Amino acid sequence: MTQVPKPPDLLVVQNLCISFGGLKAVDDMSLTIRRGGIAGLIGPNGAGKSTLFNLIAGYHRPTSGRVLLDGEDITGEAPHILFGKGLLRTFQIAREFSKLTVRENLMMVPARQTGETYIGALLRPGRVRAEERALREKADEILEFLEITHVADLPAGSLSGGQKKLLELGRTMMAEPKIVFLDEVGAGVNRTLLYTIADAIRRLNRERGYTFCLVEHDMQFIAELCDDVTCMAEGRLLARGSVEDILSDEAVIAAYLGKGRAAKGTGLAGTEVEAVT
Ligand SMILES: Nc1ncnc2c1ncn2[C@@H]1O[C@H](COP(=O)(O)OP(=O)(O)O)[C@@H](O)[C@H]1O
Ligand SMILES: [Mg+2]
Known part of the structure; x- marks a missing residue:
């Protein structure tokens, strides 16, 4: 039997949509997460990040669009089925x-x-x-x-x-998951423990091969950990690129400023937050 090579993207999200009432919480959102990577998902409050995680992890069913895990269509599968396939989102x-x-x-x-x-x-x-x-x-x-x-x-x-x-x-x-979604794991956590969490994520990624996707408001945390960052605003994809590119992207900065989450200095990375490691 010939071995079929695995696609480099472990997770592929294509054109996902969901509305709550009249509000398009996630609107034609696409995203790819590289196998073995640590992807960051950022965006102002209400951008649709948590809803996107819930769609991927089976807690909401999208009105349209697809989610592929390792090339397999998992759209709308229940959380316990996805758990069995190694896709997890943490909960309190x-x-x-x-x-x-x-x-x-x-x-x-x-x-x-x-x-x-x-x-x-x-x-x-x-x-x-x-x-x-x-x-x-x-x-x-x-x-x-x-x-x-x-x-x-x-x-x-x-x-x-x-x-x-x-x-x-x-x-x-x-x-023993393949891919883990962490939604604001650093929220309300003191600096020392934030370092410990960042270190654990990095070691789980390097030593155990877990792929991560992180939503986090602390840009230094994102900058220290993520090799690839996607920014959402108003349910849609705004920008994607390296940490450096995204944190200095004018549209990204404008999206944050527009929501009153002003970043100081030249870009979002120029905050007063100290280094994670
Ligand atoms: N279960 C829900 N019912 C109604 N509206 C929701 C629900 N979940 C999220 N929303 C709305 O969808 C939008 C996106 O929310 P959310 O995904 O939580 O954003 P983020 O995580 O980026 O802050 C917000 O306007 C929010 O009020
Ligand atoms: Mg959220």
Whole structure:
């Protein structure tokens, strides 16, 4: 059998549209995400970034357009199907899990390949101990990778905002994804933990081959991590290019200024924000 080479773009979004009432939240939006890359998605508030993520990850169904993962049409597939295919978007730790420990929150994530869950394993006592041990080892390895082993036995609800973001990232790691969508992972996170998150993303990308797409308002975070940036405004593609090109693009700056999110200095990169690494 001849091996069909994989397309260089892991994810292809073609002409996606969705409206809420009369508002075109995502309007003929196209995007490609390179395999093994860290793509950035920026744009002023209300540009449609989160809605685009929700369309890609199966939480909204587009009125038109297509999403291809590895060449396969996944448009409108349900989130759990996409999870099985290795496409994940992180979510805040649900309130009902906040009493469980950090380690338990990791062990709850279903295995991607088999759909097996911790609870499922418990129902078959013969394999319980071996499977629980394997899950626990995997969870502990992830806690170590993310440098949060010291909070393993604390309830998830007691973590700081930044530690919760790391736990969310840890939960995606349990599933061994191909591509992860992170929506404002740095929001409300202190500088030190932001460095830790940026470092974890970079290492997951380099060492484990995860592809990322990040929405983030902190331009320094985007500049440090992303090899490719797309800017949306009013539901549409505004510009795409290297970090340098996009952050000095006049249309991009105008879109931010127009929304009152003025950047200081010569471009969006010229903010007072300190370096991430
Ligand atoms: N579920 C929804 N129902 C109605 N309007 C929505 C919904 N989700 C998003 N919107 C609207 O769609 C537009 C894009 O929102 P969003 O995708 O959250 O933007 P961003 O993430 O770029 O800030 C906004 O005008 C927002 O109010
Ligand atoms: Mg958003």
